[in-house]
Amino acid sequence: MAGIEVTALHKRYPDGTVAVEHVDLSIGDGELFVMLGPSGCGKTTTLRAIAGLERQTTGDIHIGDTLVNDLPPAERDIAMVFQFYALYPHLRTRDNLAFPLRAEGLPKAEVRERVDEAARLMRLGPLLNRRPRRLSGGEQQRVALARALVRRPRAFLMDEPLTNLDAELRADMRTEIKHLQGALGTTMVYVTHDQVEAMSLGHRIAILNKGRVEQIGTPLEVYDRPASLFCAAFIGSPPMNLIEVEVADGKLRSQGGLVLTPPPGLPRDRCLVAGVRPEALEVTEPGAERSVPARVVSAEWLGDEIIYVVDHDGQRDVRVRMPPTVRFAADAPVGLRHTGGTPAVYDVSTEELVA
């Protein structure tokens, strides 16, 4: 087992596309590290560079204490699970699992033992004699996972392994992967564009955008204080409300009069935007204490909660998370009140967190 160190990674494809601009990652031994970002931001390229399937243009990659820049994939001792599972179609499950071991030239008895162990871990018993074509998507994914762990590699690399599964199965597999990683204690780099997956799986999350790292932090840090406007708009469903504010009388005040507690050390003379989570706002009866006038644009009933979209002084997309018991009709005049703590505040020009 080993940590992974990615230093100043830059990848330019022969056709001129710069897939990775500059990425630094320091992934701890035994960590479940998630790379999160929209499609095309360079996640797969970064992962493939770590695996050795793609040669980086510049930058260094260490696995454990070894500089692996010049090592072929086979000598990096890592396993990868692909979005498309890449099970060999002409082999039965059992042989698919045995393959990496036979490549290593392990004795037959040990191969059988390890295959059985992996099959037990991923509960593949009844599937061992089937070919991939006769497995469902979820089963194929479990076989792919088993094939990754059968070799007991130093690290797992997972490239959006759950994207092709339906929602329910995805949630199950998420739990399973997290449990497995915890039990084995093997370093795992997990790539996804799904922030829910990232939040629920990761010990730490790196948010990537256009080939750069925007933020690295625990799920809680990333959720509470997104490091940039991009992260603020990416994390959470619905994401943060970004409300233009100015500093006045030691308070943050929106144009519509919504008053927020300012974090300490705010610069005075800049255009600022406050990031306010939907659950830090409250829809009230019109004219309630400390509330400002607003109007309900629409409401989404989600069963356990209601997301109100309200019009606050011309900003028509302010989202508020409310318990399902509080009901306001569409178009009703209401009050809008801030109930949370100090918000994250961003500079409009740099798009970064200022306080």
Next chain:
Amino acid sequence: MGVSVDEAVSTGPVRDHTPPARRFGGRGRSVLEIALLTVLAVVMLFPVLWMIETSIKENRDVYAIPAKFFDFTVTLDHFKDVFVASGGRSALSVSFLNSVVVAGVSTVLATVLGVPAAWAYSRFAVKAKKDQLFFILSTRFMPPVVVVIPIFLMYRQFGLIDTKLGLILIYTAFNVPFTIWMMKGFVDEVPAEYEDAAMLDGYTRLQAFWRFTLPLLLPGIAATAVFALIFSWNEFVFAIFLTSSDDVRTAPPAIAGLIGGTTVDWGLVAAASVVFALPVLVFAYLVRKHLVAGVTLGAVRR
């Protein structure tokens, strides 16, 4: 006659690729469609039927005027004449053997060279890939008659005139571009992740290609090889310009050589044409499943 045999042979496998006839007004075919198809079928098939008939008619019936369609005497003498002449093997049977060797070896060579090339073009970032591929394809645009003179001169320098090796080389050269193009399509269909996974599992890139991608390509290779084989088998222009002696000639010029004396033994010509057409038809029929599978290799989808 010889030409119509060629046509019959080469339309066989190609037909597998033509989309099903368009249907007018939903289910079934319209009267017009059926009429047109019937006319087409008669026009296309008549020479073939006539060839088969002639090959089993007695000479008396072959030259009968008016022509006998049904009430002729059946004989297999013409087929015997194709293979044996007085005192041993006939010249025709030697030419068939030459055709087998030339078509077979050139197809194998084209496949061995073309498949890895197609794989490389599909998998790797090659400089000016599109230009290269276009250049490769463009060598096929040229009609053989255009290049046959310069090739004749070159072959004379190298002593390749009137050798089987010469024919094998030129057929290989013509089939490699075709193989590359057709196989690249098949390789593109096989996800590169198989090779990625194999490389992570401890194989080299070449091993990954050999052990994982190649087996998945077999239907495509079979389909491609059949096309290459049929091209080499049917090829006439190079064969007639570059070879002359009986023990080097392939079947097409040999059969054509039967026509042109003061008297033409039409029965023998027809029988030789049937023998010539048969292997290709049988072969195309045997790999028909692969031809279809080759076209719809999409079974391994992302």
